[in-house]
Amino acid sequence: MQIQVYSDNRIENSSKLVEWAKGAVASKLQRFDEELTRVTLHINDENGEKAGAQDKRCQIEVRARGLQPISVTHKSDSVRLSVEGALDKVHAALTSQLGKLRNKRPNSPAAADNSATREALMEEDYGSGRDDEQADQ
Numbered sequence: 001m002q003i004q005v006y007s008d009n010r011i012e013n014s015s016k017l018v019e020w021a022k023g024a025v026a027s028k029l030q031r032f033d034e035e036l037t038r039v040t041l042h043i044n045d046e047n048g049e050k051a052g053a054q055d056k057r058c059q060i061e062v063r064a065r066g067l068q069p070i071s072v073t074h075k076s077d078s079v080r081l082s083v084e085g086a087l088d089k090v091h092a093a094l095t096s097q098l099g100k101l102r103n104k105r106p107n108s109p110a111a112a113d114n115s116a117t118r119e120a121l122m123e124e125d126y127g128s129g130r131d132d133e134q135a136d137q
Helices: 014-028 079-104 109-126 130-136
Strands: 002-007 036-045 056-064 070-076
16 A cells, blocks of 8 residues: 655645654554555645634545545644544545445455355255255165
């Protein structure tokens, strides 16, 4: 997973911010590391030098293999809160999107468990079919 962080020139300490943001992304999205190819963060101060409520904005775009990009935005009073809020949103979106796909894939562990369970229930209800073969002999 490639992580890119962009900030405008109105955000202070952008080198420290980049390292912190990359760590936060890697930590929050590690569960999806195999599926994600790139994560891009755009951090902006919408009001510049003027103070204002919820003037820090973080937009995160994630690209997963074989899927359309997912983009979320979160605004807050601080950069930290805007990044964390956007990460929570993108985590929820990925959990929903990739969770649905994992359940549909026939090779997925969930599908394998369901087929094994189904086989066990069929055997319990109808037998293994071996009893009928032995009765024929």
